[in-house]
Structures are given as C-alpha cells and as structure tokens.
Amino acid sequence: MKSCPFENLLLPYVQRELSKSDRFRLLSHLPTCQDCNQTLADLQTVDSSLRRHQREKAPHDLYVSYVEGLETRFRPEPFLKIRWRQLTELAGKLFLSSSPSFRLARAFAILLVGVLLGRQLFYPSTTSKINAFDSQQTATTLTKDDIQFIADYVVQSELLLLTIANSSADEPTDDLIYLNKDIAQTLLYKTAKVQRKAIALEDDVIIIFLNRLELVLLEISNRDDEEIRTTFRDIKNMIKESDMVQKSRRLQHRLETTLAESA
Amino acid sequence: MSRTAESDLKLVQSAKAGNKTAFGTLVKKYQQKVFYLAFDLVHDYDDAKDIAQEAFIKSFEKLQQFEERAQFSTWLYRIAVNLAMDQYRRRKRRPHESLDDNIHEIERQKNVEQMAEGQRSDMELQNSAQRQQIDKALMNLSPNQRAATVLKYFHQQSSKEIAHVLGCSESTARIHLFRAMKNLRKHLKGIQESL
Numbered sequence: 001m002k003s004c005p006f007e008n009l010l011l012p013y014v015q016r017e018l019s020k021s022d023r024f025r026l027l028s029h030l031p032t033c034q035d036c037n038q039t040l041a042d043l044q045t046v047d048s049s050l051r052r053h054q055r056e057k058a059p060h061d062l063y064v065s066y067v068e069g070l071e072t073r074f075r076p077e078p079f080l081k082i083r084w085r086q087l088t089e090l091a092g093k094l095f096l097s098s099s100p101s102f103r104l105a106r107a108f109a110i111l112l113v114g115v116l117l118g119r120q121l122f123y124p125s126t127t128s129k130i131n132a133f134d135s136q137q138t139a140t141t142l143t144k145d146d147i148q149f150i151a152d153y154v155v156q157s158e159l160l161l162l163t164i165a166n167s168s169a170d171e172p173t174d175d176l177i178y179l180n181k182d183i184a185q186t187l188l189y190k191t192a193k194v195q196r197k198a199i200a201l202e203d204d205v206i207i208i209f210l211n212r213l214e215l216v217l218l219e220i221s222n223r224d225d226e227e228i229r230t231t232f233r234d235i236k237n238m239i240k241e242s243d244m245v246q247k248s249r250r251l252q253h254r255l256e257t258t259l260a261e262s263a
Numbered sequence: 264m265s266r267t268a269e270s271d272l273k274l275v276q277s278a279k280a281g282n283k284t285a286f287g288t289l290v291k292k293y294q295q296k297v298f299y300l301a302f303d304l305v306h307d308y309d310d311a312k313d314i315a316q317e318a319f320i321k322s323f324e325k326l327q328q329f330e331e332r333a334q335f336s337t338w339l340y341r342i343a344v345n346l347a348m349d350q351y352r353r354r355k356r357r358p359h360e361s362l363d364d365n366i367h368e369i370e371r372q373k374n375v376e377q378m379a380e381g382q383r384s385d386m387e388l389q390n391s392a393q394r395q396q397i398d399k400a401l402m403n404l405s406p407n408q409r410a411a412t413v414l415k416y417f418h419q420q421s422s423k424e425i426a427h428v429l430g431c432s433e434s435t436a437r438i439h440l441f442r443a444m445k446n447l448r449k450h451l452k453g454i455q456e457s458l
C-alpha cells in the first residue's frame with residue numbers, strides 16, 4: 001500500500017514539533033485526504049493516552065535496597081559538600097549580577113551558607129555527647145544512631161524549608177527547582193524511618209511537623225518542573241503559615257536536650 | 264549547553280580524573296530516572312533494579328570512553344536501554360503468557376485490596392484498567408519501538424536524543440515512534456473490542 005507523502009508530518013504535528021510552514025502545508029492538505037485524517041485521529045488517541053499514563057509505583061523496600069546498594073558501591077560526595085558546591089556556583093552567578101532582585105537573592109544565599117557552616121560545627125559536639133547513651137538503649141528510647149539519623153534529616157530539611165521560604169520570587173528559577181527536588185527526593189526515602197523513631201520523643205507538635213514536612217517533600221519530588229513552578233507559591237505559604245522553620249529548630253533543640261539528659 | 268549538562272560534564276571530568284565521589288554524585292542524580300527507564304522497558308521491578316545497577320557499574324567501567332561532546336544522560340540511557348534489550352531477548356525464551364499472567368495477577372490482587380480498603384473510586388479503578396491495557400500494548404511492541412515510545416513519552420527525550428540512545432539516525436527514530444504509535448492503536452482497539 002502506497003502511503004500519502006504527508007503522512008510523515010502527522011506525528012510531529014501531534015507531538016507539537018512541526019515548523020510553522022509545515023503545519024500550514026499539512027492543515028491545507030488534511031481536508032482533502034481521508035487516509036491522513038484517519039491516521040491523525042489514531043495518533044491523537046494514542047498520544048493522549050500515553051500522556052495521561054502513570055506507571056505503577058515501585059515497591060518501597062525494593063527501591064530503598066536499590067538506592068542503598070548504589071550508595072555502598074558509589075559513595076556520593078558528602079551531602080554538605082554537594083550543597084556547598086551548588087551554593088557557591090549559585091552565589092558566583094548572583095555576585096556577577098547587580099539587579100535589585102539578585103542582590104536580595106545574594107543576601108539569602110549568604111544566609112544559607114551561614115546555616116551550612118553552623119551545622120558543620122554542630123555535628124562534632126553531637127557525636128561526642130552521645131557516647132554514654134549507647135549502653136542504656138531500650139525499645140522506646142532513641143539510640144545514638146537514631147539521633148544522628150534524625151538530626152541529619154532535620155538539618156537537611158531545614159535547608160530546604162529555608163530555601164523555599166526565603167525565596168523572593170513566586171516563580172522559582174531552574175537552579176532552585178533542581179536543588180530543591182534533589183534534596184526532597186533524598187529526604188523522602190528517610191521520612192518513614194524518621195517518623196517511626198520520632199514517636200519516642202512524645203511530642204505532638206514534632207509529629208505533626210514531620211507529617212507536614214512529608215507533604216512538602218511529596219509536593220516537590222513527585223512533580224515535574226513545570227508543576228513545581230505553578231504550585232511554588234502554595235508550598236511557600238504552607239511552610240510560612242505552619243511556621244515550619246521554627247518547628248524544625250524546636251525538633252533540633254529537642255534532640256540536643258535528649259542527648260544532654262542521657263549523657 | 265543546558266545547566267544540567269554543564270554540571271554533569273564537570274562531574275564526569277572530575278570522575279575521569281579519579282574522583283570517585285564525583286561519579287557517586289552522578290549516580291545519585293540519575294538513579295531514579297535510570298531505574299524507571301529500565302522498568303518501562305522490561306515491566307518488572309526486580310529486573311529493573313538489576314538492569315539499573317548494572318548500567319551504573321558499566322558506565323563507571325567505561326567512563327574513559329565517554330566522549331564529552333555527547334550528553335552524559337543520553338550515554339547512560341543508551342547503556343541502560345541496551346541492557347534492557349538483552350534482558351528482553353533472554354526473557355523471550357520463556358513462555359510468553361507468563362508476562363500477561365503476571366500483570367493480571369498483580370492487577371487482580373491490587374483491585375481486591377483496593378476494594379477491601381473501600382477507598383478507591385470507580386474512576387480510579389477505571390484508570391487502573393486503562394493503565395493495564397497500555398502496559399500490555401507497550402509490551403507487545405518490538406524492543407526498538409517500545410524504547411522510542413517510553414523515551415519520548417515517559418522520559419521527555421527529543422527525537423534527536425532518542426536517536427542517540429538507540430544508536431540510529433533521527434529519521435529512523437521517528438519511524439520507530441510512528442510505527443509504535445500505529446501498533447499501539449491497533450492493540451488498544453483489539454483489547455477494547457475483546458472486552
């Protein structure tokens with residue numbers, strides 16, 4: 001069967017990849033050709049089904065074991081080092097610009113760097129304080145590893161919350177989306193474990209905070225860049241209205257106290 | 264060059280110069296994408312995990328051969344797609360129904376669970392049936408056609424990128440995609456009529 005010479009324009013047309021002139025040629029041809037009309041209808045049906053298609057989510061345990069396997073084999077740069085590199089790259093760009101919005105963003109970048117430095121200082125003291133705690137662990141108390149695990153999670157999530165809450169624009173830049181998504185995905189896989197452990201702290205505010213944080217992480221990591229752009233303002237409001245940065249500090253404070261009490 | 268490609272290139276250069284953790288960072292960045300690409304091609308999460316792991320191991324071993332004119336992501340996808348196709352060829356020797364049965368069994372169990380939970384609406388059940396139909400139709404395509412389709416629709420690759428991943432010309436990539444779409448239409452029609 002000999003096919004119509006216009007046939008090869010149909011798929012690019014459906015996928016919105018056709019140039020203006022080709023689109024015009026095709027649209028003039030369509031009323032005269034039954035075959036092309038039929039093919040076009042078929043392609044459009046399949047195109048829209050595929051666009052709507054959502055795959056089955058992977059079993060959580062399987063995915064975690066996959067990621068952990070990779071982490072053992074290929075150790076990534078330490079988390080703070082990656083953020084540091086991304087932040088300095090970002091800051092480097094900001095310092096080159098002199099527009100007012102960039103100067104605001106610059107102030108915010110410096111704030112983040114401050115947070116990072118503070119945390120790096122926070123870690124060593126944590127480790128030394130909790131040594132005495134090892135001997136008295138029970139099922140309901142938190143072990144040294146648990147506290148370290150939760151502390152990592154909370155400090156990293158505070159960075160994310162601050163990044164979003166302090167961003168001056170309602171539309172995030174590509175840099176910001178990339179940075180946020182990366183952090184959110186990393187954190188999301190630790191969320192269930194953190195929530196389980198945090199029950200031992202017996203603090204409802206912290207539990208609610210962790211649930212809300214999970215929502216924020218889901219909002220960011222499960223969406224494509226375009227969707228994040230449109231929902232960014234909502235996410236930002238949620239963080240501000242529920243005072244999440246303060247609650248994150250409260251949790252960090254609780255972890256410190258728990259360590260001090262047990263020492 | 265896009266910002267992502269630019270920062271990938273820096274990491275690749277650093278990894279080639281012997282910085283192992285730079286490669287670890289690339290792994291972290293692409294682990295999710297490669298995993299789901301493998302799943303889209305073989306439709307089995309256990310296999311997808313093996314394929315994705317293997318893809319990272321292979322790409323690390325062959326990193327010195329990676330030419331920096333290309334994008335790292337495309338090169339990585341190509342390795343993953345080739346591994347998935349090998350896997351598919353091996354699996355083809357197994358009885359063909361096993362895949363369909365598997366999908367049906369998983370789908371059936373899930374529907375039972377969903378109804379037991381009493382949380383799912385009719386709409387969601389319908390969507391689940393539709394998803395199953397598309398999965399089945401995709402698995403009936405030739406490996407090249409399936410790869411072109413999932414790269415285009417589930418991994419947002421352009422025809423040019425698909426051509427690089429499949430190691431063919433751009434026009435061949437378009438032909439794979441066109442035939443895939445026509446075959447999908449035929450399969451989906453067939454499934455709907457048999458219901």
Ligand SMILES: [Zn+2]
Nearest residue numbers: 004006033036
């Ligand atoms: Zn025609």
